Amino acid sequence: MNAPAAQDYQEELADFRVTYSRAGCITSIVLVLGGVGLDLSSYPAYWREFLAARVGVALATAFIFGLLFTGFGRRHVRVLTMVWLLLPQAMIAGMIQQTDGVESIYFVGLHLALYAVGIILPISFFESVSFGLVTLGLYLLACVFNANDVMHTGMLTTNALFILFSAAAAAVCTWFNERARLRLFSLQREVRAKNASLVEINQTLTEVKGQLVHREKMAAIGTLSAGLLHELNNPVNFSLMAIDMGRQLPAAQQDPMLAESLADAREGLVRIQNIVTDLKTFAYQKPGGDSLRPFLFENAVRSAVRLAGFDLKDVAVRLDLPQDTHVLGDEPALIGVMINLLSNAAHAVRVAQRDKPEVVVKAVIEGDRMHVTVRDNGQGILPENLERVFEPFFTTRDVGSGLGLGLSISYGIVQRHGGTLSVRSEHGAWTEFHFDLGRPV
Known part of the structure; x- marks a missing residue:
């Protein structure tokens, strides 16, 4: 797994750990407090003392549960999880030490915790092994310091081996769970990448x-x-x-x-x-390079402004052109494109009744192409009409004001020059047409 993928995996696993750690805290509190019934039935003489221990462990676990909802808890979720896991183990070890030592029934509780950790919680293999060894150490200490001072070596060895077996089984489960989570994350990442690719393809x-x-x-x-x-x-x-x-x-x-x-x-x-x-x-417009000649696009723009002068009356036309505007194309045809775009822009600003009607013609050179935009501050185009503006005979003007062929013809002319005429607009604010032309080599 590469570095970005590993980082994403750790971030996703952090959320996973927090969720499971919270659920584990609640489960632990319920089981710890529920063990009062075992105290009453097996060791009634100690039930008050053990109840105090259980309440203390439950409160400490509840405190950790609250921390898991904070940024600190999310950053230190692995440490906090190990802490609340070891609290019941330490409590059980204390109960073993105070009761029957090696023969104490509380020995079973240590195994339950080991299996639960290995099967359910998303801890690492190293953490699982460490948890098992610490549990074994707590059990041995509890038996060694048992109040009865009676040491059944054979039973102690047997119980210790059982704890090791449980710890080993939990570690194996943890290892396979970790691999399964990693595989699941890889599959999810692959699916997301394919979905993104499909969206792009669509x-x-x-x-x-x-x-x-x-x-x-x-x-x-x-x-x-x-x-x-x-x-x-x-x-x-x-x-x-x-x-x-x-x-x-x-x-x-x-x-x-x-x-x-x-x-x-x-x-x-x-x-x-x-x-x-x-x-x-x-x-009769046909693709081909027979009519393509080098010319100054600036001259074509100025010619178009003059020819569209009647439509552009009282409309400010601002030119933002580079110093060298040489392009390769059919100059008369492109003058016609500019006349059409300027006339449409003039109509748009006139309908919008702007205080300062303006049309901006801007050209930018990028590599071997020159990109041209014609932008007005007119009424804009409705979103449902944006995809239709280049259709033949489509027009939003009144009947008799236009045939609706201007933009279709302009689209074909630009396409014949190896470019694409496109439009962007915000209804009620502005409209911008864009096309690109090749430059002489």
């Missing part, structure tokens, strides 16, 4: 599943868009041409209502044309 699978589902949605809408482009684009262009020709006719110039109607119709068709253009960008 999280990874969930992320991969989300990415695959998103790619499938992107591919499906891309296929649909590609089939509609030709059918939509030609009649739209034809209608725009016809309207432009109609606006030049004298009747349109002389009739204000007709001129306004034609202007409205042209505005609607231009909107349709813009939607078709977005769909074309989405439908």
